[in-house]
Amino acid sequence: MEQTNNIDTELEQTKKFEKIPTHIYETSQTASKAVAQEIAGLIRERAKEGRMAVLGLATGSTPTRMYEELVRMHKEEGLSFANVITFNLDEYFPIQPDSLQSYVRFMHEYLLDHIDIKPENIHIPDGTLKREDVSKFCSDYEMKIKSVGGIDIQILGIGRTGHIGFNEPGSSNRSTTRLITLDHITRIDAASDFFAEENVPRRAITMGVGTILQSKKIFLMAWGEGKSNVVKRTVEGDISESVPATYLQNHPNVEVILDQAAAAQLTRVKTPWLVGFCNWTPDLTRKAVVWLCQKVDKPILKLTDEDYNEHGMSDLITDHGPSYNINIRIFNQLQHTITGWPGGKPGADDTHRPERAKPFPKRAIVFSPHPDDDVISMGGTLLRLVDQGHEVHVAYQTSGNIAVFDDEAIRFAEFVSDYTEAFGMGEQEADQRYNEVVDFLNSKQPGQVDSKEVQSIKGLIRRGEAKSACRYCGVPVERAHFLDMPFYETGRVRKKPLGEEDIQLIVDLLVKIKPHQIYAAGDLSDPHGTHRVCLAAIFEAVERLKNEAWMKDCYVWLYRGAWQEWDIDQIEMAVPISPDELVRKKRAIFKHQSQKDRPLFPGSDSREFWQRAEDRNHTTAKVYDKLGLAEYEAIEAFVRWKF
Template structure:
C-alpha cells in the first residue's frame, strides 16, 4: 500500500527523485554514495571512474569527501576523474578556471594521483579542439567508462554546458554558451562582458554512457527548471529532460529545489491531504488563480473540477471556505506595521502594545532597507516608532572603479580649495590609478580602494536613512567581519559576527526586528546575514527577558517576493508613498543606472522594487480585495 501511495504522489514525475530537508544533508548522501562505489571497487582491485561537475552545487559533496578522506581514511589513489566542462578560452590558473576550482575544492586535499585527473583544456588552439574532444571520449572508454556522473543543472536546463538545442547523442565538443548562462556566471567574471562565449563540454550522449547519473539541485532558484526537467515533455529546449530516457538516473534535491514539483506545490492533485489552515489557504489562492475568479466567487464545481473535492467535502460548503480564506487575507493588510494604537489586535498582524515600539531594521547591503521595505520604513518613522537601521555589511564590492577615482578627485579639489595639503591624497590617487590600469576582472582591490568604496556606500546609506526620517544616532554600521574580505568569496561566519549582532540587539532591545528574507540574491549575502541574526536572537532568548516580546519579520525586495499564501503582513502604499520610497532608493547613486551586480534582471533596483510591490497589490486585488497602488509584504519568523 505504501508503494502504491508513493507512485500516486509521484505520478507526474518521469524519473526517480529523492528530496532532502537541505543541501547539507543531500550533499552528504551523495558523498556517501561515491565513497561506497570507491570502497566496493577497491575491494575488487578495480579503479573507480568518476564524472565530476563544478559550480556551487557540488561544493558540499566535495567538502564531505575531503572529510571522509582526512577523518575516515577514504583513499582516492585508485580513482580516475573526468570533469564535465571548461570555459574556452581559459588559462588553468585563472580564478574562474575549473582546473583551479577542482584543485581548491577537492584535488589539493585528497590523495588522488595527478595523472588520473582529466579536465577539458581551455588553452588549446581552436583547430585542434575537435581531435582533442575525440581523444577525451576515447580516454573515458579506455578506462571502462564512467561509474558515476554527477551533474548540476543551469537555469536554461543545461547539463554540463549542453545548452538548449543540444542533441541527445552529442559527444564532447566546443559549444556556444546561452546568454542566460553567461549572465549567471557574470559575478565570477566581474561582468557578463568578461564571460567567455564558448566552452568545451562532455555531450549528452557521453553523460548517458555513465553506469549511474546523479543530478543535484539546491535552492528555490532551481525549482522552476527542476519541474520542467522532471515533469515536462522531453525537448531540446530543456536538455535535462533527455535524462528521462535513462534507466540509471536519479535527481537529488533539497526541499527548496523540489518545491514546485506537483507533489509539493499542489499536493491535492495527487493525493488526499491533511487540510490544515496553511494548506487550505494555499489551495484556495491557487484555485482562484487557476479559474481566474475572485475567492468569494468560487463554487463547489470549481473545487470538484480542480482536484479539491476532498477539501469541499470535509471542510465545506465552498462559501464557508471562501469566506475563511478571504478574511485571512483581509486581516493581513494593515497601514500600521508597528501595530494600531488602542485597537483590537486579535486579528491584526502586529500587536497594538506597546503603542510606540523600538524597531530595528537589518539591511544586509547598504540599500536593501529602502529597496525592500522603504515604504514601511518611512511609515514606521511617521507613526512615531523608535526606528533604528543596521547595515550589516559595507557592500564595498558593488561600486564601480570609476566612482572611486571621481570621489577621490573631488576630495583633492575640495581640500585644495580650503588650503589643505593634498600631497598624501594625490599619492594615494596615483596608486589607485596604477592599480586600476593593471586590474583584471575579480582581482581583489587594494585596501585604499576597498575603503573608498565602503565610504561611498556608507554616505549613500546615511542619505537614504535620513530621507526616511532617521536621526544619525539611529543609523548603525556593523561591517560584519565575514564580509570584509575584498573578495567575491567571503570568509566563513565566526562568533565575532554573531557577537556584534547580539551586542546591537542588547543595546536597542527591539520589540520588532526586520530582516532580509529573500535568499536568491546572487551574492549569497542575504541568507548569511539572516542566519547570523537568527543565531544571535536564539542565543539571547536563553537569558534576556526582553526577547520574549521581540518579533522577527522577514522582508523581500529586489530579488523575489513571498508567495501569496505565505504573506502575513501586507503594508499598502499610496502613489505618494511609492514616490517617497523611490526617492529614498535614489540616494544610492552608485547603484543607479547600472549596478555592478544586477543578477539576471537588468532593470534598476527601484524599478524592480516598484514592479514587485505593484504586482503584490494586483494579486490581492485579483483575489477580490481592495485595489491599492502597491504593497510591501512580510512574513513572521516563528522561533
C-alpha cells in the same frame, strides 16, 4: 498496512507527473551530505575490490557543500581518494588555470588540494589550448573516459536554460566532448563571477550530453527558488533539446536531488491535491484556495462547490466544506494580514492584527544584507515605522563594495584629492594615494580582485549612500550600524564561509538594542548567496538569545522584494503603500547613486532594483484586489519567523 498502501498509492500518483526519481530534502546541506555518502560508499566498495572509482565532477555553487563533506570524511573518517579517478564536466575557453574563475582553480580550492588523490588521476578540460588543438583534446578526453571503464557516478548541476555541463539548448543527446558557444543567458548568469558580462568567455569545452548519459549513475542537484522552474521542466516536462536536462529522463539510473526551495514548482509540492490524498492543514487549505481563485479567475467569496470539485479538491469540500464556510474562513485570514500599522496600532484591539499594539513605540531593527536592501525591499514600511514614531535602527550587514563600478571609485578618489588640495590638507599624500588608486584601476585585469585601498573607497561610497537614504527616511545616522561582516570582505563574488565573528556582530547589536521587532531579508534567490549567509547569521544569533527576557517579546519579520516576492498564501503581514509613499520609497532608493541606471550585478533581471521592487509591490496589491480584498496602490509583504 493501510498506511503503507496510502504511501505506495501516493508514489504511484507522483510518477504520473515526475519522469525522473526525485528526492526532496529540507536543506541543501542535508541533500549534499546524502550525495557525498553515496560517493563515499562507492569509493570504499571499489577500494575493497582493488578497483578504481571513476567520478564525473561539476563546478559552481551547487556542489560546494558536497565537496566540503567529502573533505571532512577524508580528514575525520579516513576516506581515501587514492583509488579515485576524476573527470570534470567543463571549463571556460580560453582561460588560465590560475584565473579566479577557472574551474581548475575551483576544483583545487574546494576539493583536490584537501584530499589524497593522485595528480595523474585528475582530468579537467584545458582552457589554455590553441584553438586548432581543441578538437584532438576533446577526442582524447573521450578516449580516456572509455579507457578507465566509463564514469561510475556523474554529478550535475543545472543552469537556468536547462543546460547540464555547458550543453546549451539545441545540444544533441548524442553529443560528445567539444567546444561550444555559451548561451546569452548562461553568460549573464556568470557575469557576477567575471565582474561584468563582457568579461565572460564566449566559449567553453564541455562533455557532451551523450558522454554524460553513458555514466552508470547520475545525480542532478539543484538548490534555491531560482532553479525551481527549470527543475519542473526537467522532471515533469517532455524531452526536448531546448531543455537538455530533460534527456536525463531516458537514463536508467538517475536521481534528482533538491532542497525544498528548488522543489517549489513540482506538482506534488505546489498543488499536491492534483497528485492524490492530502492532509488538509490550515496552511495547505489557504494555499489551495488562493491557487483556485487564480485558476478560475474568481475572488474568494465567489468560489463554488463545483469549482473545488472540478479542480481536485473534492475531499476538501467533503471534510471541511461547504465552499461558503471555507471561503469565509480564508477570506478573513487574508483580510487580517493587512495592516497600515506595521509596528502595531496603539489603543486598538490586536486580536486579529499581525502585530501587537503594545509596547508602543517599539524599537525595530532592519537588517539589510547590502547597503540598499532595506529601502528596495521594505522602504515603504520603513518610512511608515518612522512616521508612526517607532525607534528604527538599520544594520547594514556587508559593505557591498564589490558592487561599485571602477569609474565611481576614481570619481571619489578625485574628490578626495581635490578636497585636500582646496583646503591644504596633506596635498602630497592625497595626490600619492589618488595616483595609486587610478594606476591600479587603469591596469586592472577583468575579474581581478581590487586592492585594499580600492575596496575601502568602494565601501565608503556605499556607506555614504546608505547614510543619505537613512537621513531621507528620517532614521538618525547614529542609528545606522555598519557591521562589515568579515565573510563578505574577500573582494570577490565568492565569499568565505559564515564564521563566529560574523555571528557575534549580530549578537552584540541585538543585545545593545534589545528590539521588539527584527526585520531580515528572506529573499534567498539572491544569486550571489549573500542574502542567504546574512539570514543564517541572524537565525543563529536569535537562537543563541532566544531565552533572554527581552527576546521573548520580539517578533522576527522576513521581507523580500529585490529578487522575488512572497506567494500570497505565505504572507502574514501585508503593509499597504500609498502612491505618495511609493514615490518616497523610490527617492530613498535613488540615494544609492552607484547602483542607479545599471547595477554591477543585476542577475537574471535586467531592470533596475527600484523598477523590480515597484512592480512586485504593484503586483501584490493587484492579487489582493483580485481575491476580493481591498484595492491598494502597492503592498509590501512579510512572513513571520517563529523561533
